[in-house]
Amino acid sequence: MNEKIAQIVDSAGNLPRDILEKYQIIEVPFYYTFDGDTYFQENAEYSTVDFYQIMQERSNQAPRTAAPNMNDWIQAFKKAHENGYKKIIVTTISQALSSSYNNANLAQKMYLSNVKDLEIEIIASNSCSCGQAALEIKIAQMIHDAYLSWKDICTITKASIPYLTTLFTVKDLYYMKAGGRIGGATAFMGHILNIKPICEFVKGVVRPVKAVRGRNNSLLAMANIAISRLTQLSNPVICTQNALCDEEESFIIKHVLSGLSSDVPIYRGILGTVVGAHSGPASIGIGFVGDIPGNIY
The missing domain is CATH 3.40.50.10170 (Rossmann fold)
Structure with a gap:
């Protein structure tokens, strides 16, 4: 063209x-x-x-x-x-x-x-x-x-x-509470129980996917969710973003790649201020999109 x-x-x-x-x-x-x-x-x-x-x-x-x-x-x-x-x-x-x-x-x-x-x-x-x-x-x-x-x-x-996935998890629920994403009682109980929620954008809004206890468990769970969906896609474009937690981003990338049958480039970046203002430092996410099923182009 x-x-x-x-x-x-x-x-x-x-x-x-x-x-x-x-x-x-x-x-x-x-x-x-x-x-x-x-x-x-x-x-x-x-x-x-x-x-x-x-x-x-x-x-x-x-x-x-x-x-x-x-x-x-x-x-x-x-x-x-x-x-x-x-x-x-x-x-x-x-x-x-x-x-x-x-x-x-x-x-x-x-x-x-x-x-x-x-x-x-x-x-x-x-x-x-x-x-x-x-x-x-x-x-x-x-x-x-x-x-x-x-x-x-x-x-x-x-x-x-409709085939786009955006997952993220936070280290501290304070910013989600301050931004109105969760209530004070939820934030308090999450802090007491060491809950690290995995969230997703569904139809344009943030929705919880899974509540996991402990930071390492939440990272592993998010990576496993990503793997289960990525294996259903053809030619995926994958991006990860973090808020000052490079090592944990590397852990997720390594785990995701180990669960895929072929090498796929993963684009690394920094979590922007729009999500970061509500999720805070040490938040981390992974997003991806593949070819449309039955795409004729």
């Missing part, structure tokens, strides 16, 4: 920086704040590593995040258009978790009201973090291969979302 296709993502997937550079992906950052007054753009003023270090320093002050605004999206569309792109595919965090998708749609309508030679498709991933990243890497690979049309890539992307 001779189409010149631009890929734009919000930073909820927190794609590895080398992937952004390799595939020339435009990232529209989320914002975060610790005091409610001063907001920073993700991956701009501070790195994601800095974000988690600040969380550790301000352990009694849970951060909050805010979606990219309409102007942020307009500037991204303008950048792609001015670089000669006539087709754009956009992916965002789940619509149920953030206004990023809605803001992108409002920006699309405004920008296209003055531009006639551009087409933009905006797709909510129904996910976040490493699962969203896996989907976005899959899109980048399809664009790079230049075998499919923009319309076909959009169709495959939408059809892939």
Whole structure:
């Protein structure tokens, strides 16, 4: 195909920086704040590593995040258009978790009201973090291969979302309580019993998958859940992300690879601020997506 296709993502997937550079992906950052007054753009003023270090320093002050605004999206569309792109595919965090998708749609309508030679498709991933990243890497690979049309890539992307898995586990329930993901009583009992829940994005929202006692057991259980699903997929794209726990991420990767029949590349990264604000330091996740069953392309 001779189409010149631009890929734009919000930073909820927190794609590895080398992937952004390799595939020339435009990232529209989320914002975060610790005091409610001063907001920073993700991956701009501070790195994601800095974000988690600040969380550790301000352990009694849970951060909050805010979606990219309409102007942020307009500037991204303008950048792609001015670089000669006539087709754009956009992916965002789940619509149920953030206004990023809605803001992108409002920006699309405004920008296209003055531009006639551009087409933009905006797709909510129904996910976040490493699962969203896996989907976005899959899109980048399809664009790079230049075998499919923009319309076909959009169709495959939408059809892939029901087969997308995003799992994560936390070390401390404090941040999930502070972010309203669990109640105070649940957090208290979880702390007393040393419960480390494994959670998943289901239809765009966070749902518990399994409650496990002990950190090592939760990591192993999450890896086993991933293996059981990955063995059902063809050509999976796999991403892992961690919040300052590289060794534990390596443990999960080693265990997952040992359970698969063939070597599969696993893209490592840092858990972004959108999930990290609610899960805290030492959280870790794995996300993946494979070919659509019966895919004719």
